[in-house]
Amino acid sequence: MKSIACTISYGKTEIDYELLMMNRKLLEIAVHPDKSVVVKAPKTSSLEAIEDKVKKRARWIKRQISYFNQFDPRTPDRKYVGGESHLYLGRKYRLKIEVSDKDKVLLKNGYFCIEAISSKPEHIEKLMDSWYRRRAKMYLSKIFDDCWDSFKKGDLNKPNLKLQKMDKRWGSLSGKGQLTLNVNLIQTPKECIEYVVIHELCHLIHHNHSTEFYKLLDRTLPDWMKRKHKLEMALI
Structure with a gap:
């Protein structure tokens, strides 16, 4: 299985993703909880065709990343007073x-x-x-x-x-x-x-x-x- 680090531009931002060339029929795009993007594609696919499909899903990818952003470590506002x-x-x-x-x-x-x-x-x-x-x-x-x-x-x-x-x-x-x-x-x-x-x-x-x-x-x-x-x- 071949792994390639790729990047596409979407508006003013860039989306990095890991491309895995595999024995499969259909292309799959996944955004993991750590906000990494993994694309699994058939070995017969061209890089241009894969990039085009990723760009078409860019809005969805950004939405998924935004969703997982809410779970980043955060410290609540504390007042450090009695009873808190x-x-x-x-x-x-x-x-x-x-x-x-x-x-x-x-x-x-x-x-x-x-x-x-x-x-x-x-x-x-x-x-x-x-x-x-x-x-x-x-x-x-x-x-x-x-x-x-x-x-x-x-x-x-x-x-x-x-x-x-x-x-x-x-x-x-x-x-x-x-x-x-x-x-x-x-x-x-x-x-x-x-x-x-x-x-x-x-x-x-x-x-x-x-x-x-x-x-x-x-x-x-x-x-x-x-x-x-x-x-x-x-x-x-």
């Missing part, structure tokens, strides 16, 4: 703030119990951010190790793990083997974190979102679509 709900591993906990001579954050009896030298929202936000980062370093690292133990294949090298806040992605894998996870994953359920880790580990073998990539993901994590949907709704 915040997430940890998919569960909601309300803030209980008390002015004190020290700064401290505890998770207790369904609440984030916060002792703080100032109740100003910006100070509470810094305390919460620091708490999330500490928990992410501990918990996401453990999930990564567990996922790697069940995934590792052949001579693959275990990626280095990095945690940071990202606006547009839950995770990424660099060409040099560094796996980066979004710190905000600590707010989502465990099964969602496992999905992101396994998804990125599959890129060790298939570097793009080809048909073979999704076949590997299906074999490794059969319920990945359910987990992905849960992740998309996690921070709403």
Whole structure:
């Protein structure tokens, strides 16, 4: 099966797509949840004819991409005041703030119990951010190790793990083997974190979102679509 990276112009934008030349009778265009576009075409088709058909479906492709854009990682507006709900591993906990001579954050009896030298929202936000980062370093690292133990294949090298806040992605894998996870994953359920880790580990073998990539993901994590949907709704 031959794979070709292609691009068409549509208005003022460009649409990138992966073209797979296969033993099939009809051309198929698919837009995946990660917004990658895959075109499967008969081996006998000319590139010009394929491009013409993709251009005719360009409006539909853009609509699909726009639909999936709504599920990008997003952080709700927070005011960091008493009574406000915040997430940890998919569960909601309300803030209980008390002015004190020290700064401290505890998770207790369904609440984030916060002792703080100032109740100003910006100070509470810094305390919460620091708490999330500490928990992410501990918990996401453990999930990564567990996922790697069940995934590792052949001579693959275990990626280095990095945690940071990202606006547009839950995770990424660099060409040099560094796996980066979004710190905000600590707010989502465990099964969602496992999905992101396994998804990125599959890129060790298939570097793009080809048909073979999704076949590997299906074999490794059969319920990945359910987990992905849960992740998309996690921070709403």
